[in-house]
Amino acid sequence: MKTIELFAGAGGLALGVEAAGFETIGLVEFDKAAAETLKANRPNWRVIHDDVANISPLDLEDYFQIKKGELDLLSGGAPCQSFSYAGKRLGLEDTRGTLFYHYAVFLEKLQPKMFLFENVKGLVSHDKGRTYQTILTVFEDAGYQVQSKVLNAWDYGVAQKRERMIMVGIRNDLVDKTEFIYPIPHSYKPVLKDILVDTPPSVGASYSDHKKAIFELVPPGGYWRDIPEEVAKPYMKSTWDMGGGRTGILRRLSMDEPSLTVLTSPSQKQTDRCHPLEARPFTVRENARIQSFPDEWVFTGSVGNQYKQVGNAVPVKLAYEVANQIKKSLEVV
Numbered sequence: 479m480k481t482i483e484l485f486a487g488a489g490g491l492a493l494g495v496e497a498a499g500f501e502t503i504g505l506v507e508f509d510k511a512a513a514e515t516l517k518a519n520r521p522n523w524r525v526i527h528d529d530v531a532n533i534s535p536l537d538l539e540d541y542f543q544i545k546k547g548e549l550d551l552l553s554g555g556a557p558c559q560s561f562s563y564a565g566k567r568l569g570l571e572d573t574r575g576t577l578f579y580h581y582a583v584f585l586e587k588l589q590p591k592m593f594l595f596e597n598v599k600g601l602v603s604h605d606k607g608r609t610y611q612t613i614l615t616v617f618e619d620a621g622y623q624v625q626s627k628v629l630n631a632w633d634y635g636v637a638q639k640r641e642r643m644i645m646v647g648i649r650n651d652l653v654d655k656t657e658f659i660y661p662i663p664h665s666y667k668p669v670l671k672d673i674l675v676d677t678p679p680s681v682g683a684s685y686s687d688h689k690k691a692i693f694e695l696v697p698p699g700g701y702w703r704d705i706p707e708e709v710a711k712p713y714m715k716s717t718w719d720m721g722g723g724r725t726g727i728l729r730r731l732s733m734d735e736p737s738l739t740v741l742t743s744p745s746q747k748q749t750d751r752c753h754p755l756e757a758r759p760f761t762v763r764e765n766a767r768i769q770s771f772p773d774e775w776v777f778t779g780s781v782g783n784q785y786k787q788v789g790n791a792v793p794v795k796l797a798y799e800v801a802n803q804i805k806k807s808l809e810v811v
Contacts, residue, residue: 494797
């Protein structure tokens, strides 16, 4: 079964799709470091380091050497953007000028049997629901029956609370022959102590001496409320008076809980995720483990870019679970 992926990033989604048994015949990725990561780990993959806007106008059948209707799966997740024309019922034209538009062009031109489109949970409510409705209309106009569901990676063997909206479409001529069923959540949900043992050494960021000294006061599983007020108040400055929980500030994770969502930057004041046992951010490799990347998967580029690649990825095990269900759907058509 053949697949093409757009907005491939560092390969979290592609790795899961590969593990489910698909042959990747093309991946498009604009970021140079992410594209180099894909090439370094899978020299056999056709990695296209280019802007998808330069690829979508081409004769895609010729470019990928596959006839319209023969591709098994188109996968990817375009960054969430507002559609300036949304609500004018222009269909695909509603989305022109966005990255999603190019995903839709691929879908229309290649007519794969199924597609997988993943995005942030907030897509459903983005722009008062208009963004989601426009995307749904475009997919249906392209000839697909679509379903969507928000899945939490923690339910599928990933030691991280990370919710993603997973849209899956089946081409209309195949709807009577097959169905797609979302993966069943696992009974056991892993926590950090299950995955952080014997993590290979890796590059990583560090806190300033001042911040490190403060974090050493925070107990595992705690945050700013768990340290003396005379220390927390000067650190938080104006946010101290803002009210609300603000539980992300000076947040230290515990080995007995899953990670909060891995982010693209290791240490931002409002969204700290301190290592449970040491006063430091997680290393790139620790974050990669939390995202369920295998240890042999290397990341290229600057340290900051590596953190970004890992943070933007789809957890590999979540990708596998969804792709495996798609494979089951395709096996009967």
